Amino acid sequence: xxxxxxxxxxxxxxxxxxxxxxxxxxxxxxxxxxxxxxxxxxxxxxxxxxxxxxxxxxxxxxxxxxxxxxxxxxxxxxxxxxxxxxxxxxxxxxxxxxxxxxxxxxxxxxxxxxxxxxxxxxxxxxxxxxxxxxxxxxxxxxxxxxxxxxxxxxxxxxxxxxxxxxxxxxxxxxxxxxxxxxxxxxxxxxxxxxxxxxxxxxxxxxxxxxxxxxxxxxxxxxxxxxxxxxxxxxxxxxxxxxxxxxxxxxxxxxxxxxxxxxxxxxxxxxxxxxxxxxxxxxxxxxxxxxxxxxxxxxxxxxxxxxxxxxxxxxxxxxxxxxxxxxxxxxxxxxxxxxxxxxxxxxxxxxxxxxxxxxxxxxxxxxxxxxxxxxxxxxxxxxxxxxxxxxxxxxxxxxxxxxxxxxx
Numbered sequence: 001x002x003x004x005x006x007x008x009x010x011x012x013x014x015x016x017x018x019x020x021x022x023x024x025x026x027x028x029x030x031x032x033x034x035x036x037x038x039x040x041x042x043x044x045x046x047x048x049x050x051x052x053x054x055x056x057x058x059x060x061x062x063x064x065x066x067x068x069x070x071x072x073x074x075x076x077x078x079x080x081x082x083x084x085x086x087x088x089x090x091x092x093x094x095x096x097x098x099x100x101x102x103x104x105x106x107x108x109x110x111x112x113x114x115x116x117x118x119x120x121x122x123x124x125x126x127x128x129x130x131x132x133x134x135x136x137x138x139x140x141x142x143x144x145x146x147x148x149x150x151x152x153x154x155x156x157x158x159x160x161x162x163x164x165x166x167x168x169x170x171x172x173x174x175x176x177x178x179x180x181x182x183x184x185x186x187x188x189x190x191x192x193x194x195x196x197x198x199x200x201x202x203x204x205x206x207x208x209x210x211x212x213x214x215x216x217x218x219x220x221x222x223x224x225x226x227x228x229x230x231x232x233x234x235x236x237x238x239x240x241x242x243x244x245x246x247x248x249x250x251x252x253x254x255x256x257x258x259x260x261x262x263x264x265x266x267x268x269x270x271x272x273x274x275x276x277x278x279x280x281x282x283x284x285x286x287x288x289x290x291x292x293x294x295x296x297x298x299x300x301x302x303x304x305x306x307x308x309x310x311x312x313x314x315x316x317x318x319x320x321x322x323x324x325x326x327x328x329x330x331x332x333x334x335x336x337x338x339x340x341x342x343x344x345x346x347x348x349x350x351x352x353x354x355x356x357x358x359x360x361x362x363x364x365x366x367x368x369x370x371x372x373x374x375x376x377x378x379x380x381x382x383x384x385x386x387x388x389x390x391x392x393x394x395x396x397x398x399x400x401x402x403x404x405x406x407x
Contacts, residue, residue, distance in 0.1 A: 001084040001380075001387055002034045006092045008058060008070050010042040013278070015218075016301040017090060017101045023184055025051050027376040036083070038074055040066075064134050067091050071141060084387035093144035096386045099155040100145075100165075101181075103298035103320075105138045107164035111296035111318055114336070115221060146171050153382055157181045157299035158320020177382050180324060181299040182375030185308040185368050193285045200286035204248070204272055211351060212246045214287035214311065216280060216302045217294070220253040224293030224316070224337040226261065231293075231343040233265035238344070243351040244270055247291075250283050252276035284309040289350045293337040294319050307331075308367025312359035314346045324370070330363040 005021065012019040021037075028035050029048045037051050040058040047053070056077055058070035075094035078086055088095035090102055102108070109129055116122040129135050145152065146169040154171055156162035156178045165171040190196045198208065206212060217223030228247070235242060247270060249258075255273055262271045277283060280302075284290075290306035290313045299320035303313050313331035315322045322333045332346035350356055 001383060003028060003383065004036045004038060004078060004081065004083045004086040006038045006074050006078065006086065006088040006095065007090065008040050008067070010037065010039050010046065012043065012046055020101060020181070020301070021089065022046050023372055024376065027372055031376070031380065038077055040070055064137050068137060084390065085383040087383070091138070091141050093141060093150070095152055097153045097155060097382060098145050099157070100161065101157065101298065103161050103296070104164035104168050105135065105142060106168040108296050109135070112222060115295055142169060151175070153177060153386060155179050155379065155382065158323055160320045160323070161298050179375060179378045180320070180370065181301050181304065182370050182372045183301055183304045183308060183367070184372050188281055188284065188305055188308055190281050190285055196282055196285045200282040206246060206286070210246050211243055212248060212287045213347070213350070214248045214250070214283055214290045214306065215292065216250045216283070217292065218251045218253050220251065220258055222295055224295060225249065225258055227337045227340060227343065228291055228293050229258065229261055229265055229267060229271070231340045231347065232270070233267055234340055235344045235347060236266070242348070245347060245351070246270045246272060248272050248274055248283055248287060250274045250277045250280060284311065287311055288356060289314065292319065293334060293343060295337050297321065304367055304370040306367070307363040308370070310360040310364045312350065312356060312363050314343065314350070324366065330359060330366045
């Protein structure tokens with residue numbers, strides 16, 4: 001098939017969505033499809049040489065203005081071309097298939113608001129977001145994406161996202177396909193895992209038998225670091241003799257407030273601030289379990305990566321990735337980030353080495369099952385259905401008019 005992907009900036013060092021675009025291009029090319037990428041910029045060498053990159057301008061002084069400009073210019077460029085299927089991921093709308101990697105903004109707003117106590121503070125947070133022009137830009141883009149007249153198919157990365165699509169945008173069930181995110185597990189492998197584990201622990205100052213939890217995220221507040229720290233402190237208060245848990249905190253978020261919180265909670269000796277970590281693999285292999293008590297995550301890739309590295313996970317029902325985890329088998333699913341009692345109980349169960357080892361074995365298999373090969377096979381089926389339906393419709397242009405630049 002001739003496919004067009006649309007994503008503003010393609011740089012896998014920037015985050016999960018960017019990495020996903022690169023992986024998707026690679027797998028589609030391997031399957032023999034022709035892929036054009038419409039983007040403002042792309043990292044040199046990140047994409048397969050077979051991918052044709054079509055530059056799309058994004059003008060404006062502010063980030064919001066550039067987002068709008070890129071979406072409009074993408075629509076113009078794609079309307080002048082012809083493909084079997086066009087695919088958009090974030091903040092563009094002129095597509096046959098949309099994969100909203102970031103979920104639905106209204107759903108994100110509601111989930112984020114639960115970081116604040118019910119009442120005045122929560123209401124104030126919502127009003128502040130609603131007063132922000134950026135929110136209404138995203139809303140306007142989503143209204144175009146899910147306009148019934150466009151009849152776009154939507155790939156929901158979790159059932160949670162599917163419910164939000166129907167609740168906030170009334171997307172027909174027949175046009176929503178639930179296909180969870182996926183990972184390239186091969187990218188996570190290291191030579192001599194045991195040696196890597198030992199070397200990393202020595203570097204950080206951890207003993208071989210220390211129990212180590214891993215937290216990864218850039219937005220510490222959204223990803224639930226505060227309730228995690230409070231749970232560790234409350235666990236210590238309730239049972240001073242409980243087995244200590246060391247926590248590795250990885251991510252480029254603002255550390256100062258949370259470092260002070262850890263010190264005030266008497267946790268400074270067991271919280272290890274790793275900062276932004278370009279290569280997260282040593283952290284995975286040095287840890288014993290993974291914790292992400294997030295307030296909102298459509299389908300966290302890092303959870304799948306942790307599973308593939310053999311780490312049982314603790315996450316929340318607000319994380320679409322948790323839908324594939326069987327509670328008590330590969331990890332534990334909390335009803336909410338601030339369900340501190342549940343989190344303390346889950347952490348306590350992780351201190352049982354034999355139980356954790358059994359969970360680790362199940363976790364590896366579940367993580368490996370979230371393969372990109374399976375994911376892309378399901379996507380391609382949707383793309384082929386779209387292409388088949390196009391044979392009964394008039395094409396909207398001539399593909400040859402799109403200016404292509406080979407990387």
